[in-house]
């Protein structure tokens with residue numbers, strides 16, 4: 618059995634200056650391929666609302682949605698650390714409910730860690746979940762579950778005051794026991810300051826190269842999600858084009874009676890065929 622990546626590896630990688638590579642995945646086949654690529658951690662993100670379920674935000678995503686996809690991903694990922702994203706409202710009502718929901722991702726989804734959005738306002742919640750033995754990853758900057766409060770998907774922490782607040786939030790999360798923090802859509806200079814100020818690793822998405830690691834949504838990297846082109850995405854493949862072409866070729870061959878070909882069919886003996894009549 619291969620040894621799985623743990624929070625201790627995250628800490629060691631930061632100390633050794635080894636970048637951490639993380640991706641999202643939402644199903645068994647994708648998780649199997651991502652795991653085979655040697656990625657350190659797989660996030661079952663609430664971005665599944667956008668890229669798998671067809672919502673236009675992450676707000677409608679439920680605990681049941683995350684658990685359903687987490688179960689598939691944890692069956693496929695043998696080496697990567699699997700992290701479950703706590704969805705909107707699952708960690709806001711009370712500390713008790715937050716610990717219960719984090720625990721469900723571990724017990725029902727078999728995650729090895731959970732992630733939640735927010736700074737000082739969730740620090741006590743992070744402390745309570747951590748106290749239950751559950752590793753927590755923080756998430757600061759552009760926090761999509763608060764999009765209606767942020768007033769859109771905008772770069773965060775651009776002025777000195779907002780940047781100072783983010784530094785305080787990051788320190789509060791570290792103090793509360795978070796093992797790493799995602800930094801989404803913030804200036805690279807600020808990400809550099811936060812990365813140096815923290816002993817836990819920072820994982821950037823739209824936060825530049827001075828973070829301790831990077832994360833991207835798998836569909837964006839593979840070119841498999843049509844209407845998402847923020848500046849921070851690098852597309853490493855164009856599967857959308859390939860998938861459309863493959864489906865169109867199949868459709869044309871069905872309509873032209875080219876497919877199925879002899880190697881795709883089953884035969885029966887002539888004398889058996891006669892017995893039908």
Ligand SMILES: Nc1nc(=O)c2c([nH]1)NC[C@@H]1CN(c3ccc(C(=O)N[C@@H](CCC(=O)O)C(=O)O)cc3)CN21
Nearest residue numbers: 664667668675761770771772834837842845847848849
């Ligand atoms: N497919 C996908 N990829 C993601 O990375 C992602 C999701 N979905 N859904 C949940 C959140 C939403 N995220 C978003 C959504 C939009 C922008 C965006 O439009 N950014 C602008 C910045 C504009 C500015 O302030 O200058 C950009 O041009 O990058 C960024 C992150 C990241 N997450």
Ligand SMILES: CC(C)C(=O)C(=O)O
Nearest residue numbers: 641662663664702799
């Ligand atoms: C983009 C990452 C950090 C995320 O939270 C998600 O995929 O839901």
Ligand SMILES: [Mg+2]
Nearest residue numbers: 662663664702
């Ligand atoms: Mg998320």
